[in-house]
Amino acid sequence: MATEKDFITKITPTWCVGCGNFGIWTALRQALAELGLEPHQAVMVFDIGCNGNGANWHGTYGFHGLHGRPLPIACGVKMANHELKVIAVSGDGGGYGEGGNHFIHTCRGNQDITYIIYNNHRYSLTTGQASPTSEHGAKTKSTPAGLIEYPFNGPQVALTCGATFVAQGSADEVVHLKELLKKAVSHPGFSLIDILQPCVIYNDKDIRQQYKQKVYKLEEAGYQPNDKMAAYQKAGETEKLPIGVLYEEIRPTYENQLPQLAKAPLVKQPVAVGDISEFLREFK
Amino acid sequence: MKNTQDFKNNKVFTWKIGGAAGGGQQVAGLIFTKACVHGGLFTFDSSEYPSRIRGGLVAYRVSISEKPVLAIYKDTQLLIALNREAFDYCLPDMTPDGVILYDRGKFEIKPEELKGKKAYPLPLEKLAQDAGIKPLAANIIITGAAAALLDYDLEILKEAIKDTFAAKGQEAAEMNLQAADFGYQYAKTNLLPDEFPYNLKVLKKNNDSIIATANDAICLGAVASGCKFMAAYPMTPASSILHNLAAWAEKSGLVVKHAEDEIAGIQMAIGAGFAGVRAMTATSGGGFALMVEGLSLAGMTEVPLVIVEAQRPGPATGLPTWTEQGDLSFVAHAGHGEFNRVVLAPGDPPEAFALTARAFNLAEKWQIPVFILVDKYIAEGHQSMPEPDLKDIKIDRGEVLTDEQLAKIKDFKRYLVTKSGVSPRSIPGQPGGAYLANSDEHDEFGYSIEGFTPEIRNAMVEKRAAKLKGILADLPGPELFGPKTAEITLIGWGSVKGPVLEALKALDGVNYLHVPAPWPLSKEIMEKSLKGVKKLVCIENNQVGQFANILSELCGIAVDERLTKYNGAQFFPEEVVELVNKLK
Ligand SMILES: Cc1ncc(C[n+]2csc(CCOP(=O)(O)OP(=O)(O)O)c2C)c(N)n1
Ligand code: SF4
Numbered sequence: 001m002a003t004e005k006d007f008i009t010k011i012t013p014t015w016c017v018g019c020g021n022f023g024i025w026t027a028l029r030q031a032l033a034e035l036g037l038e039p040h041q042a043v044m045v046f047d048i049g050c051n052g053n054g055a056n057w058h059g060t061y062g063f064h065g066l067h068g069r070p071l072p073i074a075c076g077v078k079m080a081n082h083e084l085k086v087i088a089v090s091g092d093g094g095g096y097g098e099g100g101n102h103f104i105h106t107c108r109g110n111q112d113i114t115y116i117i118y119n120n121h122r123y124s125l126t127t128g129q130a131s132p133t134s135e136h137g138a139k140t141k142s143t144p145a146g147l148i149e150y151p152f153n154g155p156q157v158a159l160t161c162g163a164t165f166v167a168q169g170s171a172d173e174v175v176h177l178k179e180l181l182k183k184a185v186s187h188p189g190f191s192l193i194d195i196l197q198p199c200v201i202y203n204d205k206d207i208r209q210q211y212k213q214k215v216y217k218l219e220e221a222g223y224q225p226n227d228k229m230a231a232y233q234k235a236g237e238t239e240k241l242p243i244g245v246l247y248e249e250i251r252p253t254y255e256n257q258l259p260q261l262a263k264a265p266l267v268k269q270p271v272a273v274g275d276i277s278e279f280l281r282e283f284k
Numbered sequence: 285m286k287n288t289q290d291f292k293n294n295k296v297f298t299w300k301i302g303g304a305a306g307g308g309q310q311v312a313g314l315i316f317t318k319a320c321v322h323g324g325l326f327t328f329d330s331s332e333y334p335s336r337i338r339g340g341l342v343a344y345r346v347s348i349s350e351k352p353v354l355a356i357y358k359d360t361q362l363l364i365a366l367n368r369e370a371f372d373y374c375l376p377d378m379t380p381d382g383v384i385l386y387d388r389g390k391f392e393i394k395p396e397e398l399k400g401k402k403a404y405p406l407p408l409e410k411l412a413q414d415a416g417i418k419p420l421a422a423n424i425i426i427t428g429a430a431a432a433l434l435d436y437d438l439e440i441l442k443e444a445i446k447d448t449f450a451a452k453g454q455e456a457a458e459m460n461l462q463a464a465d466f467g468y469q470y471a472k473t474n475l476l477p478d479e480f481p482y483n484l485k486v487l488k489k490n491n492d493s494i495i496a497t498a499n500d501a502i503c504l505g506a507v508a509s510g511c512k513f514m515a516a517y518p519m520t521p522a523s524s525i526l527h528n529l530a531a532w533a534e535k536s537g538l539v540v541k542h543a544e545d546e547i548a549g550i551q552m553a554i555g556a557g558f559a560g561v562r563a564m565t566a567t568s569g570g571g572f573a574l575m576v577e578g579l580s581l582a583g584m585t586e587v588p589l590v591i592v593e594a595q596r597p598g599p600a601t602g603l604p605t606w607t608e609q610g611d612l613s614f615v616a617h618a619g620h621g622e623f624n625r626v627v628l629a630p631g632d633p634p635e636a637f638a639l640t641a642r643a644f645n646l647a648e649k650w651q652i653p654v655f656i657l658v659d660k661y662i663a664e665g666h667q668s669m670p671e672p673d674l675k676d677i678k679i680d681r682g683e684v685l686t687d688e689q690l691a692k693i694k695d696f697k698r699y700l701v702t703k704s705g706v707s708p709r710s711i712p713g714q715p716g717g718a719y720l721a722n723s724d725e726h727d728e729f730g731y732s733i734e735g736f737t738p739e740i741r742n743a744m745v746e747k748r749a750a751k752l753k754g755i756l757a758d759l760p761g762p763e764l765f766g767p768k769t770a771e772i773t774l775i776g777w778g779s780v781k782g783p784v785l786e787a788l789k790a791l792d793g794v795n796y797l798h799v800p801a802p803w804p805l806s807k808e809i810m811e812k813s814l815k816g817v818k819k820l821v822c823i824e825n826n827q828v829g830q831f832a833n834i835l836s837e838l839c840g841i842a843v844d845e846r847l848t849k850y851n852g853a854q855f856f857p858e859e860v861v862e863l864v865n866k867l868k
Contacts, residue, residue: 077558
């Protein structure tokens with residue numbers, strides 16, 4: 001059986017010392033190992049960003065695609081081989097900005113994919129510009145006079161668009177995050193985990209302390225993740241920040257509803273000359 | 285056929301029906317075409333319609349012959365005009381002895397408008413009412429009447445109606461059969477069929493030809509080639525590919541995804557290709573513009589991919605329902621950075637079938653994106669053709685590692701530098717084959733290279749570029765039609781093939797070189813194909829002469845003349861004859 005070490009490649013991480021991404025990386029490796037997965041049984045699809053640079057040190061099959069596009073790649077992989085565990089990774093910029101349309105529509109489709117958003121409220125790799133989740137008034141290189149827009153709430157949008165598993169996590173709560181990731185990856189359907197990820201370069205200097213003070217665990221608050229309206233309200237809290245599963249429901253997955261996949265994944269069906277006789281009749 | 289226009293002994297009869305959108309001209313036209321093909325005749329059709337669902341003029345025309353006919357002729361012998369607009373629009377194309385059937389309930393024709401042509405009035409609404417037929421079937425009444433006047437076999441027409449309406453239920457079929465019968469009998473008794481100048485003969489019954497568009501042929505080719513995944517976003521004139529494949533999905537086993545946009549369409553196809561299945565997408569120029577970043581991604585990650593681009597006139601939204609060959613330069617040069625891609629440009633539906641099979645092989649063998657470039661004219665125009673032969677299809681997946689081969693490799697390098705430029709690939713799920721497909725420049729494992737590492741960058745650029753040699757040798761070569769030597773050699777690609785081949789029948793001392801793979805070009809092969817050519821004339825359905833530019837860019841060959849057309853219509857054979865004769 002694989003251990004969390006088997007999910008590490010020979011490449012040394014290039015993230016800044018103290019970056020919140022390390023916590024997510026650890027939790028994810030542990031989660032995959034504890035779920036009993038082998039590295040070749042999972043495909044991770046990465047965005048472009050600090051988050052996506054991690055593609056080089058995650059030891060599964062990987063696809064490090066274009067900015068904003070991990071979801072449609074992940075959907076294509078999943079439809080081609082639904083026996084694989086498919087995990088897509090984005091930042092708040094790529095996931096909610098550049099790739100916003102894909103996010104909306106994958107929530108609707110309920111493809112059995114886990115979507116992890118490394119939410120640091122900034123475009124970090126491109127040196128800290130405002131992102132869709134930045135706070136109103138944020139002064140950044142691209143918004144020196146203060147950001148006019150109000151923040152995009154990923155979990156609320158996911159709920160509205162029909163996602164069947166919506167959670168918030170914290171990169172600094174590694175054990176809690178690991179359990180959350182295990183649930184998300186095991187959930188049959190589209191699962192979103194929006195993770196508070198401290199960026200030690202472009203967030204406030206005391207970002208870790210801020211999160212520490214604000215974060216609370218939903219399980220400990222006696223919250224039940226089965227009420228969409230309650231989840232919507234929870235996802236909107238800003239004074240305190242809830243972590244845990246906000247909402248879960250079981251609905252048939254996209255792949256489950258494709259009779260073509262009932263017998264075997266597409267990739268396991270032979271690539272052979274296909275019978276067209278039946279279709280030719282339409283052209284007589 | 286009596287009295288049809290003698291186009292250098294190649295008798296072609298052209299039949300046109302026009303009326304308001306929503307009036308069923310395309311259905312009626314297709315039924316008539318099917319009836320012709322079922323009787324052993326050859327056809328090529330085309331429909332003209334505006335980009336809206338109701339209103340505006342919709343016209344359908346079909347050229348019919350006892351020998352294979354590869355294009356739509358301009359000269360029209362029979363016009364069915366269901367309204368005034370159709371009459372005015374189509375009249376200029378009528379031959380002097382042409383005949384018009386028209387709906388007198390909708391409009392009147394003054395004798396001086398006809399300039400000697402015969403016109404047969406039919407009060408369609410009244411006739412339908414008298415016969416207890418819904419007005420919806422009026423187009424079939426008039427089609428029945430046309431069959432009577434042409435002395436064509438009514439039973440064959442009725443078979444075609446049954447086929448067409450079978451899926452719509454008994455009632456629809458019955459009503460339309462009744463309409464055809466009624467129109468036929470009405471014309472026989474009231475419209476003097478003996479004076480009608482044309483007739484169509486059944487050549488053989490139980491003909492097993494099919495009538496298909498290039499889009500249809502691409503779909504059949506994709507299923508036949510083991511394609512398993514297609515994702516696309518609707519856009520005229522590519523949409524019928526999505527429609528056909530979606531309709532067949534359950535039976536063919538293909539997964540067909542209507543994606544949220546073209547960006548997602550190409551990305552999903554790349555995801556599926558990476559995961560190991562034969563995958564494709566289809567769009568028109570505007571949709572492909574959104575896919576361009578994905579094209580470059582496929583180039584960098586070396587994922588096999590087939591892209592159908594069905595062109596329509598641009599720029600921007602352009603003329604959505606008309607035709608042009610305006611995107612060759614675009615697809616050949618699209619994408620940031622340098623990488624190989626192939627453009628296949630079938631000239632007709634049978635070639636579209638064959639080249640689709642080749643496209644999937646080329647994509648997998650060379651791990652590159654391959655385009656199938658068609659245009660509205662052939663994407664939506666039907667041609668009668670023999671059933672495609674599956675024996676011609678060979679599947680070649682290129683270098684895919686087996687589990688056993690992978691087990692023997694210690695540190696698997698997905699992007700191993702090889703002489704051919706192709707690196708054997710693993711399929712996700714295979715033990716020991718895990719790697720990173722990376723849009724960042726990468727080493728042989730797929731890991732990003734950062735900092736200045738010129739050896740790796742050069743090696744990777746050169747590895748990807750090295751494929752070109754093998755690709756060029758693997759492409760379908762130019763095909764010469766007509767005499768070996770000629771005063772004028774026409775050269776072209778894609779859908780100009782049909783009109784040019786028809787025109788050759790009426791031209792002396794002219795031949796045609798059809799280029800099925802207009803990108804990339806081998807200088808050596810092109811020079812060989814064009815050896816001894818006296819006057820080289822490039823004919824293209826665009827304004828610039830895009831292929832002529834590519835020929836000069838890649839082979840240093842300059843054409844002597846460019847024949848171009850960009851008004852939204854394809855070339856007609858008559859037009860090609862005229863243009864070429866002017867060059868003599
Ligand atoms: C199409 C495209 N546009 C812009 C970029 C530049 N770019 C790279 S990463 C990035 C944003 C990164 O922010 P985010 O997605 O939040 O990820 P983070 O770096 O914060 O993890 C941008 C704009 C790109 N690579 N591709
Ligand atoms: S810039 Fe921020 S997000 Fe990027 S690696 Fe450094 S700390 Fe992490």
